[in-house]
Amino acid sequence: MKPIYVGLLGTGTVGGGTYAVLKRNQSEISRRTGRNIEIRMIADLDQEKARCLTAGDNVTITNDAFEVARHPEIDIVIELIGGETVAREVMLAAIEHGKHVITANKALLAKHGNEIFAAAHQRGVIVAFEAAVAGGIPIIKVLREGLSANRIEWIAGIINGTSNFILSEMHSKGLDFSAVLAEAQRLGYAEADPTYDIEGIDAAHKITIMAALAFGVPVRFDQVYVEGITRLANEDIRYAEELGYRIKLLGITKRVAKGIELRVHPALIPVKRLIANVEGVMNAVIVNGNAVGSTLYYGAGAGANPTASAVIADLVDVARLLTASPEQRVPVLAFLPELLSDTPIVTMEDVETAHYLRLQVTDKTGVLADVTRVLADHGISINAMVQKEHHEGEDKVNIIMLTHKTLERQVNDAIAKIQNLPAMIDQIIRIRLEELGS
Ligand SMILES: NC(=O)C1=CN([C@@H]2O[C@H](COP(=O)(O)OP(=O)(O)OC[C@H]3O[C@@H](n4cnc5c(N)ncnc54)[C@H](O)[C@@H]3O)[C@@H](O)[C@H]2O)C=CC1
């Protein structure tokens, strides 16, 4: 039987890994698909890089991604160039030319997914994107197929390898933020613009995609609440630890009475939870369904080989479905496109969580009474409180409070009031706390 011909766009970290893993595991993969899958054309602006990678293999190399996307011989196009402009145009061009498309580009799907999915549906081709969320963890497969018996209640995940790597190194080695980021970049984990990683934007892209699959809603990146790890201080990581918590950057989406929560922010998690102990570039995602309960998925969230594993799993899936009619395929967002719902995303002010608050105050009597009065006035009850001893010669103390679950709006109002008390020395630090129990 004729091999399946693939066009590969981009031979960087993921593209290079995809080429190498496909070559290495070719015979094993053919035993699964019954057909050979051959990368026949490659486009990269840096053609030399592509030549080194293919080392004399029978592959046509070009710097024009559109030439590959439109080529009549190509059955499947894999987009691994990143970005949102050319990537969007080339994906749409490939779809228009009847190619099935595979991408690892979460930014593209979170922002332009609705357009791309609609174009693919109309043309009857597949859009596959396992590598776009949580790297090598097959979480898209889980949400689309494995848990399809469930009404998904919530998802919480460590879904950015770079920021988890940074937090882990800061925590375990006390290393400086920028040195760790440079190492993550060297290892190929970080995005082309690493602010996407450290400011939570990449995690927001991924939670947007997971929310769409979990709840059967369109992708709505513009409505995610996003807060990164750049304002986290080492002392908060230390104080959290003393209280039995670890700080992680979480992507969370949850079904609540008013709609769907969709948020990314650092959070304290009890150290006893497995997910609190996920370190380095590893990712982990908890999916809670109303039949299965909580399930946990763990694996490498970034890097050449783990991401290639996900890209090639998509290749195998598409290869198996090439002869199936569109109605026989699993819907791209897990629910039938005509049955997607318009459940609203709730604003952050309407989200209810517990909080860690660190107040930096002048060490004098009456301060604590003033603070607790404001909290009580706002209906905020305190779960635990610690006063950290001040350093010699300093007039400042840190008061750490853990609150019970409270509406974000109430906490915002209370923080604003407390911030104005004369004893306050610095900005109040607030980090949300997630128990992540079942
Ligand atoms: N690096 C990782 O661990 C992961 C990356 N991703 C995603 O995979 C995609 C690729 O990421 P990386 O491989 O890390 O990037 P990269 O920067 O290492 O590679 C991109 C490649 O595309 C080429 N390229 C850029 N624009 C092009 C154009 N217009 N035409 C032809 N070639 C072009 C570049 O020359 C480069 O070789 C991105 O969307 C990224 O978000 C997803 C999961 C993990």
Ligand SMILES: N[C@@H](CC=O)C(=O)O
């Ligand atoms: N930059 C991303 C790469 C994978 O999606 C990350 O660090 O997780």
Ligand code: NA
């Ligand atoms: Na994945």
